[in-house]
Amino acid sequence: DWTRTRFLTGATLAWQPTEGGYTFEAAIPWSALDIEQPTAAMQFGLEVGRGVGGNSFMDLTGRDPDVPANLLTLMLAEPGMDAAASLTPQVSLDIRLNDGDAYIVPETVSPDSDFFWLDLVTLESIRLNEGENTIRYRYAGEASENPGISKIDAFYLQPVTARSVFSTPDGGTITLTYNTLTGEATWTESPAQ
Known part of the structure; x- marks a missing residue:
């Protein structure tokens, strides 16, 4: 209750x-x-x-x-x-990056918002321009007397390939990469110069 x-x-x-x-x-x-x-x-x-x-x-x-x-x-x-x-209308978002085309994201998997939840906006990677980029979003669901409400806490931009370089005690490096689309991970060791 x-x-x-x-x-x-x-x-x-x-x-x-x-x-x-x-x-x-x-x-x-x-x-x-x-x-x-x-x-x-x-x-x-x-x-x-x-x-x-x-x-x-x-x-x-x-x-x-x-x-x-x-x-x-x-x-x-x-x-x-x-x-x-x-009938309960559907809730969707219209998301645009810079002056690009709209991505329509149906909010169909929203859990209790006590937890952080990510809705995937694009299946393909996007390339950002160097400098300032603008994200615009607006309600794109069905209109009705009760059109629904969407709460956006944040937008999270994730690199396609994450890369971290670590220094070893002997002056070498270890480079770890992770491709977020394919799940492929690599580990490369470079000796000290």
Whole structure:
């Protein structure tokens, strides 16, 4: 119960093994959602996620769960109702480097933002001009009454090939390189001059 910061009272969870996973069912009391009288067309937000790796949480909506507007929108429907209003729009970013073309990045893998998460912008390497470079970004998702919110903490530029040179006690050097695209690593020793 996020509102009261405690385990939910009165909820029941059941699961059944299936091929390759489980089917989960949850019975949640209306009072836990602060709903006294449920009615058709009522909308509310729900967060659904799963534990990852024992110490992390992945939100299954693909949106940042720490922003209330990003909760999965659910609408109570009755037979014959148009449920289109209950759709949750996708959140995407339009990212541009200098005056280049846009990269559209769907934010579909966002975990709980208590952890640092990186979304890959390009599959291909890019070459930066010497000097100042400008990154521009803007919302590029679907427009609606609840278009979603995107939080950007930082942009991280990573070299295609990382290289470190270490000096040895006898005056030689050891050069380590790591290609971040191929995973290839090299180790080169040079004797003292």
